Amino acid sequence: MKPTNVMKSDKGRILFVEDEKELVNIYHYFLESHGYDFLSTKDINEALMLTELEQPDLVLLDIIIPKPDNAVAEQGWEYLAAVKKNPKTKNIPIVVFTNLDTPQDRDKSEKMGAEAYIFKRDCTPREVMAEIANIIKDDREKKKADKN
Amino acid sequence: MFNFKAILLIIVAIVNIFLAWIVYFRNKKSQINIFFSIFAFAVGLWALVLGFYHLSISLNTDELLMRSSYGAAVVIGASFYYMSLVFPLKKKKYRFTGIILLLVSLFLLFLVFIPGFLVQSIVAKNWGNDVMLNSFGYYIFSLFFTLTFLGGMIIFWKKYFTSSGIVAKQIFYIVSSGSIAGILGMLFNLILPSPLFHNFQYIWIGPIFTIIWSSSIAYAIMRHRLLDIRLFVVRSILYTLTVVAVGMIFIFVVFFLGQNILGSTFRGIILGSVVISLGLEPLIHFFRRVTDRYFFQEKYNYQKIFRELTESMTRIMDLQNLLDTTTATIKNALKVEKIAIVLWNNGKDLPAEIKQVNLNILFDIYFSKKKPLIKYLSDSKMELVSAELKIEIERGKLRMPMAQAESIVREMQNLDIAVCLPIISNNILIGVLALGDKQSGDVFSIDDIQLLNVFTYQAAIALENALLYKQVQDFSKTLQGKVDEQTKDIRTKSGEIEEKNKYLQELLEMKSDFLRTVNHQLNTPLSVMKGYFSMMEEGSYPADKAMPSIKAGLERISSTVADFWDAYELEGERMKMQPQKTDITEIVSRLIPEKQKMQLARERNLTIEVLEPKFKMPIVWCDYKKIAHVVSNLLDNAVYYTRQGKVTLYYELLDDNYLQVNVKDTGVGISEEDKKKLFQKFSRGNNATDLRPDGSGLGLFIAKKIVEGNWGELAGISQGQDKGATFSFTLPIYKNQQPDASQEKPVSRKKIVRFKKV
Incomplete structure (x- = not known):
């Protein structure tokens, strides 16, 4: 997905790091219809570049992202680590959006600085939308408070 | 003139005096030795006196010598009588008898030497010296001698009947040799010279036979074992007879043929020497045969027996066979009733083999190497004769401490063993040959012992080899056993491996089952949904009608995946229970309307x-949600597998601690075959495909795991095919149970988690 260079929406800009095309389409439809800017990629490096350049208000991050050679890998963790390491991106809220369902995965997400954890299987897009809206709202309030 | 009678008598005298000397110095303190010495000395003196008498030095000398001979005879009679009292052991004091005997004999001695009382004078006759006797004195002397001699014999005879074993044998030979010597002596030296017959020509014969007598007594005294006394007696008789026969022949040749036919004594001597030198050997052989036939009727053929034994020892390798053969041979040869061979393994105390015939050895502990008998045999490597040892104990002359000897004798008596021989190999006791008494009651002779000794010497190697052979055989048997065991082990192990293979095979099958189930469970609703979607896309199908089916499909996929996940977790036993106080009726009342x-x-x-x-x-103590899942699952199953009738849920109180929840249906039941794999993962009943095509085969597996995780049990019972089934599970009743502190923090199944920012 090419980044869109349209004006940043008030609602916010969402980066969806996901390899599953169907899901990307579903969330593209839902997020844009709700007034969000929508960016997506299934390439981890491209995702990092987009994060730094586009400065999304939120990143929806899948963990299990196969490498270009289709080898199954949990590349999401690498992305998360890199984003939190980079001063330009470390304050961007990351929502882990995955089918990995163990407490360990949740703990890991929290420790690595993710804002939230969403169990992909059990959630409807509507629920996800609501959660995204909440996080962006809270994040903006927090940043506003930090500035003052 | 060459006087052979004198020489013969002097030889006899020397022999007797020599015996007296030996016996006396053997034990100077022993009364029996002292009195025998007196006896034998007197006999020797008697023979010596008569010998000198036959030299005919002068009439006066002859007179003194003749008186002396009667004096010696008095001493002989008295000492023999006293000896009979104290033989074989002086147990009582015979002071009174002794003093009387001493006084009488001294008095008689005194009388004998009074000129004219017995021997009046010596008169030279053409055949030699004649003795003039006083009849009164002679009868007094005869009375004394006969009384003492016969008295002694009677006492010995009585003792013979009251004693046993070697002592009895000793007395028997003393009495019998005494009888020979006494009867001949009395005949030639008491009866013939008596005033009735007045024949002094043969007084030289009597002393000769005293050799048998005195030597048999000497032997009885000196050699406590006396094993070969019979042989000794027999041989002494043999030689005595030979000497007499040779003497007779010599006399005949020299004096009769020499003087009457050849013309001179000198020629006679030469002829006699030739005859004797030629005839001595056949003569001795003849006498030996005669005496052997008389004395050794049951004598065995030593060489034949030994050949038999050696032959069987070289031929037979099998231990049992060897023992059977050798014991039988020895038993028959020596005419013993009881015999045993005991064998030891090197270094062991208890015997490895006991072969016994007619003995009653019940326990091998009797033959422990620590027992005195075996210990002695092992240490001394000498044979042990029970009777011998008994005499040693009685006489106090022992080759071992008294206590040891006594315990050995006791042991041998207890075991009925008369003779015991060690079987020695490489200086180590490897076995014992034990024999009971001879059937004849006879004692063992030196020959017997020698045969046995040679046998044990020869047998040592054969028996040791046989024992080793047996051990090797046993060992190879054990080895074979071990090999068999190992083989069995390997078979068992390979069986285990086979089982594991089978298990893996099953796993593989399960995996393919799983994949098929997944395929079916996920793809079916997907294709259904796709179908609805296609229909809707074409616009021919109203969306509101499609919606419930699509929703159901989604639910099904969702629950299937959840099931698989649960199963995966359960497999790793990772599912953590969160027990809480639970009202089971609450779950049931919520689920029943749903079902x-x-x-x-x-x-x-x-x-x-x-x-x-x-x-x-x-109130029960369990994980509310998971137990709800179980109840739901059981109710679902009941519905699926019941074509008609009803599903009943009811409770039972097992005891104070457990509540049982039962779900009973009137359905197809469970076949015997299905019962076995009821709770296995991915297992599905034979009829499941028809009745519940969408089942994952995981429901009961998960339910069981959950119940067990909540301290309960889940079981399914059925009367059989088409007779319905009841599934029951138990749960612990709440009694102040506390959540397990060690449990990890509750697993949150919240689908969205907001992390609190630090």
């Missing part, structure tokens, strides 16, 4: 009911 609304239940017109408990429902 009643199930499409299948309605189609089949099933009754789903709950029987109200007759007791106060207790």
Whole structure:
């Protein structure tokens, strides 16, 4: 997905790091219809570049992202680590959006600085939308408070 | 003139005096030795005196010598009588008898030397010297001698009947040799010279036979073992007879042939020497045969026996066979009733083999190497004769400490063993040959012992080899056993491996089952949904009609995946329970309406009911959600597998601690075959495909794991095919149980988690 260079929406800009095309389409439809800017990629490096350049208000991050050679890998963790390491991106809220369902995965997400954890299987897009809206709202309030 | 009578008598005298000397110095303190010495000395003196008498030095000398001979005879009689009293052991004091005997004999001695009392004078006759006797004195002397001699014999004879073993044998030979010597002596030296016959020509014969007599007594005294006394007696008789015969022949040749036919004594001497030198050997042989035939009627053929034994020892390798053969041979040869061979393994105390015939050795402990008997045999490597040892004990002359000797004798008596021989190999006791008494009651002779000794010497190697051979055989048997065992082990192990293979095979099958199930479970609803979507896309199908089916499909996929996940977790036993106080009726009352609304239940017109408990429902301690899952699962199953009738849920109170929840149906039941794999993962009943095509085969597996995780049990019972089934599970009743502190923090199944920012 090419980044869109349209004006940043008030609602916010969402980066969806996901390899599953169907899901990307579903969330593209839902997020844009709700007034969000929508960016997506299934390439981890491209995702990092987009994060730094586009400065999304939120990143929806899948963990299990196969490498270009289709080898199954949990590349999401690498992305998360890199984003939190980079001063330009470390304050961007990351929502882990995955089918990995163990407490360990949740703990890991929290420790690595993710804002939230969403169990992909059990959630409807509507629920996800609501959660995204909440996080962006809270994040903006927090940043506003930090500035003052 | 060459006087052979004198020489013969002097030789006899020397022999007797020599015996007296030996016996006396053997034990100077022993009364029996002293009195024998007196006896033998007197006999020797008697023979010596008579010998000198035959030299005919002068009439005066002859007179003194003749008196002396009667004096010696008095001493002989007296000492023999006293000896009979004290033989074989002086047990009583014979002071009174002794003093009387001493006084009488001294008095008689005194009388004998009074000129004219017995021997009046010596008169020279053409055949030699004649002795003039006083009849009164002679009868007094004869009375004394006869009384003492016969008295002694009677006492010995009595002792013979009261004693046993070697002592009896000793007395027997003393009495019998005494009888020979006494009868001949009395005949030639008492009866013939008596005033009735007045024949002094043969007084030289009597002393000769005293050799048998005195030597048999000497032997009895000196050699406590006296094993070969018979042989000794026999041989002494043999030589005595030979000497007499040779003497007779010599006399005949020299004096009769020499003087009357050849013309001179000198020629006679030469002829006699030739005859004797030629005839001595056949003569001795003849006498030996005669005496052997008389004395050794049951004598065995030593060489034949030995050949037999050696032959069997070289031929037979098998231990048992060897023992059987050798014991039988020895038993028959020596005419013993009881015999045993005991063998030891090197270094062991207890014997390895006991071969016994007619003996009653019940326990091998009798032959422990620590026992005195075996210990002695092992240490001394000498044979042990029970009777010999007994005499040693009685006489106090022992080759070992008294206590040891006594315990050995006791042991031998207890075991009925008369003779015991060690079997020695490489200086180590490897066995013992034990024999009971001879059937004849005879004692063992030196020959016997020698045969046995040679046998044990020869047998040592053969027996040791046989024992080793047996051990090797046993060992190879054990080895074979071990090999068999190992083989069995390997077979068992390979069986285990086979089982594991089978298990893996099953796993593989399960995996393929799993994949097929997944395929079916996920793809079916997907294709259904796709179908609805296609229809909607074409616009020919109203979306509101498609919606419930699509929703159901989604639910099905969702629950299948959840099931698989649960199963995966359970497999790793990772599912953590979160027990809490639970009212099970709450779960049931929520689930029953749900199940009643199930499409299948309605189609089949099933009754789903709950029987109200007759007791106060207790609160149970369990993971609410998971137990709800179990109840739901059991009810689902009941509905699926019941074509008609009803599903009943009821409670039972097992005891104070457990509540049982039962779900009973009137369905197809469980076949015997299915019962075995009821709770296995991915296992599905034979009829499951028809009745519940969408089942994952995981429901009961998960349910069982959950119940067990909540300290309960889940079981399914059925009367059989088409007779319905009841699934029951138990749960612990709440009694102040506390959440397990060691448990990890509760697993949150919240689908969205907001992390609190630090």
